[in-house]
Amino acid sequence: MIQFTEKLRLEIDRALLDIDRREADVLKKAKEVTFLLENAFDRLRTFILDYEFKDEGEEILFFKEIKPNLFSNLIYYSKVYDIEINRPTGGGTEVKDYLEKELYRIKDFFDRNKTIYCYYRSGDTEKDRLFFLRGKSDSTIYRESFSFERDPKFSTCCDYKMAKIIANEKVEAFIAGQLESQGGPSDKAVPKAKLTWTIKKVFLIELIYLLYWAGAFNYGKATLKEIAVYFEKVFNIDLGTSLSRTLTDIRARKGSGSFLNLLDRIFIKKINENEE
Known part of the structure; x- marks a missing residue:
């Protein structure tokens, strides 16, 4: 399992680097990357459905770390595409208000999912068996997902949430950079x-x-x-x-x-x- 997922991750890294080098437009880049990651994730799902984990530890490793980290990229670029395609065409104030509303939505997500977010931030392992083994459930965790995340053989009650937390941290950084650019050039600009x-x-x-x-x-x-x-x-x-x-x-x-x-x-x- 480790060998397959690491090979897939390296393949994704190379493809992302290539797209980043040749495509400057954020909207086009996000669309191309989303297509790439959807295909990669379909391959991952096909592999896991035919794979038998060696033990609970390996299953937890996959659903707590490997899958969320890979899947977070798909969520991130999908969200960036959504932000860019709906970005107002008006002046600076209108764009600034739009981006600040997106930041508020992310904060609201973290507030609504405080249990799993605090668990992620703390690096705790106490509830790993409940959160990251298939067939378990926790009524305190609000569930939302992509369509293929409803497959009980390829999901747990919290792996999607972990992926979305990681993705939203990246989206938050992206929006912060966009807001900074709205303020004009700065000596502290990246x-x-x-x-x-x-x-x-x-x-x-x-x-x-x-x-x-x-x-x-x-x-x-x-x-x-x-x-x-x-x-x-x-x-x-x-x-x-x-x-x-x-x-x-x-x-x-x-x-x-x-x-x-x-x-x-x-x-x-x-x-x-x-x-x-």
Whole structure:
């Protein structure tokens, strides 16, 4: 299962990067990406319907992390397309009001789904069996879904909600950027040139953990998830897999294989070269 989903994720990442490079129009990009992701998700569904999970842990991993992270991209680009296709053609004030209403809808979603949102933000695992195993249900969780999410063999009571939470965080960042652009140019504006993280993903995750532990953002009040989402946006990457599971891998290879040690060796080498 891991091999198939990771291969699919890498394929999606490459396709998204290609679309991003050649298509500047947000509306056209969102439409093309949505089509791409719908096809990819159909492939994922076909695979899972024929797959037997090894144990409950693997099933929880899929419905709590793998599927929501993949599916969140489809929800995100579908929403971006919807925002852009309905964007007012009037002046700046009209557009600003429209975007602020979209932000309010996202806040309302988080408020209505506070139980699962707090569970997602906290990184808790206590209710994993209830939320992310098929055949379970929780009447406290409001259910809404795409049509193919009604298949009990391919959904749990909360995996869609998790995907929508992840997607809405990205939509929130997108709208915030659009609102900033409505205010005119600024010295603090994000450069138009997009930087893409192209070395190992685990290195970026290691860096995120180090900065989180060091309290580098918002005087140490930024959560690990907030930092990760921000880095995904800035460096054009989907971190996808669970941060906690990746941390276990990092611990297993601690020492010379860590990103920090690699940077230290590069730094010392370059300093010595400059001195010579």
